[in-house]
Amino acid sequence: MEKSREDDGTPGRRRYAEPVLTEVPLRPEEAVLGNCKVTGTSGPLQSSCTSPATCYSGTS
Amino acid sequence: MKALRIADVSIGLEAESPTMEVAFADTHTAFLVESARPEIEVSAVWSELSPAATGVHLFDAPGAWHLTRSNGHCILDFFTPLRGGVPYKKLTASCDWSRGRVALHRDAYRSDQPVRPLDYPLDELLLLHYLSQRSGVIVHGCGIVDGTGAGYLFVGHSGAGKTTTALLWKDLPGVTILSDDRIVLRRREGRALMHGTPWHGESRLSSPASAEIRAIFLLDHGVANGFGPVRPAEAVADLVARSFLPFHDGAGLMSVVSLFEQILAEVPCLRYCFTPGPAAVEAVREWARRGDG
Numbered sequence: 001m002e003k004s005r006e007d008d009g010t011p012g013r014r015r016y017a018e019p020v021l022t023e024v025p026l027r028p029e030e031a032v033l034g035n036c037k038v039t040g041t042s043g044p045l046q047s048s049c050t051s052p053a054t055c056y057s058g059t060s
Numbered sequence: 061m062k063a064l065r066i067a068d069v070s071i072g073l074e075a076e077s078p079t080m081e082v083a084f085a086d087t088h089t090a091f092l093v094e095s096a097r098p099e100i101e102v103s104a105v106w107s108e109l110s111p112a113a114t115g116v117h118l119f120d121a122p123g124a125w126h127l128t129r130s131n132g133h134c135i136l137d138f139f140t141p142l143r144g145g146v147p148y149k150k151l152t153a154s155c156d157w158s159r160g161r162v163a164l165h166r167d168a169y170r171s172d173q174p175v176r177p178l179d180y181p182l183d184e185l186l187l188l189h190y191l192s193q194r195s196g197v198i199v200h201g202c203g204i205v206d207g208t209g210a211g212y213l214f215v216g217h218s219g220a221g222k223t224t225t226a227l228l229w230k231d232l233p234g235v236t237i238l239s240d241d242r243i244v245l246r247r248r249e250g251r252a253l254m255h256g257t258p259w260h261g262e263s264r265l266s267s268p269a270s271a272e273i274r275a276i277f278l279l280d281h282g283v284a285n286g287f288g289p290v291r292p293a294e295a296v297a298d299l300v301a302r303s304f305l306p307f308h309d310g311a312g313l314m315s316v317v318s319l320f321e322q323i324l325a326e327v328p329c330l331r332y333c334f335t336p337g338p339a340a341v342e343a344v345r346e347w348a349r350r351g352d353g
Contacts, residue, residue, distance in 0.1 A: 024297040030200060030217055033181040033188070033304055034124030 063095035064088050064178060065268065066187055067196060067244035067255035072098030073178055076105040076161070083174035087258040088183070091268045100158055100190055102151075104177040107163035109137075111145040118308040125181065127308060129155065136185060143168060151182060157190040184242070184259055188304050192312035195319050196246040200302040202226050202261075203243040203254045203271070207234025211254050211271030212344060213243060214332070215302050216279030224336050225279070226263045232341065237265040242304075245273070245323065252323040273327045274348060282333025285343040295329040296320045 063070040064084060072095055075082045082104055084092060115130025125138045134155045137147040148168040153160035162177040169175050178186075188198050201215040202222035214225045226240035238256030240263040246253050252273045260266040278290060278298050290298070299320045306312035330347075334340040 022294060022297070024294075024301045026301045027217055031301070031304065032121045032307075033184055034121040 070098035081174040203238030210274035220279040277332035288331035
């Protein structure tokens with residue numbers, strides 16, 4: 001294995017590079033549609049971003 | 061019929077119940093068109109909805125909506141905490157997402173106002189699923205069209221600087237902000253395109269315009285303005301993590317990953333660190349002038 005990491009000098013061959021795992025964080029609260037945006041949360045901010053519940057609370 | 065048109069996809073809406081008056085959301089106004097044959101047809105009807113959703117459970121967005129498949133249809137039930145387990149709205153759609161019927165629970169809506177069956181999140185869920193089968197995706201990003209027509213896509217999670225970026229650019233001559241929160245990406249006729257959406261963030265800026273993508277910038281806060289390289293696999297992963305995906309649909313997920321691969325083969329993608337100020341805008345323009353892409 002060690003030998004394969006070395007450049008053997010053959011034209012056109014690339015030096016072996018050990019694979020690197022990179023963790024990319026996924027934020028569930030942002031990856032899934034569900035919430036309208038209010039202070040401190042994710043989601044779109046829209047005047048029409050309502051549900052029947054807010055209609056009944058008198059906010060629309 | 062009146063239709064909501066986003067990213068060249070029209071969603072037509074009509075009332076099936078004679079006593080129902082339907083309307084679109086205020087934020088939809090700039091996106092409304094007349095369309096004889098919309099790509100997605102939705103009818104709305106009053107109903108008495110029951111708590112239990114039958115069928116194969118596909119996905120649950122806790123407290124907001126869940127998706128099931130039953131008798132060859134895809135069914136979205138929508139919930140609000142005040143109504144507990146009884147949905148206030150139910151979409152029964154063909155699983156190619158081209159036709160659907162929205163049942164609205166009669167007692168959940170005021171009788172003295174028009175109803176808006178396509179209110180968020182149904183509008184975005186419809187488009188998300190439709191596009192996932194047709195080489196398109198909604199990303200968490202800010203789309204800006206420069207005065208030259210060049211499209212710059214700034215991608216990032218909440219707090220990354222999408223709205224800040226939109227505000228830095230919005231008053232510059234010839235600039236159009238497509239949205240500071242949600243942008244649709246599609247690849248059509250060999251071109252990578254970005255489209256505005258009505259789902260805006262705190263800047264409240266959105267536009268139905270579109271543009272060819274000149275560059276994709278992964279937003280990052282910094283102590284100075286600058287650009288860093290991103291390996292292709294890393295760029296795909298970062299875009300996936302900043303997209304709205306059909307997590308229950310393996311073919312749809314693969315289609316989105318493939319779309320990102322194609323776009324990234326044609327469009328430069330860089331990490332973009334910035335400090336809020338005019339110099340951040342100038343840095344992007346200078347990068348474009350140098351033709352670094």
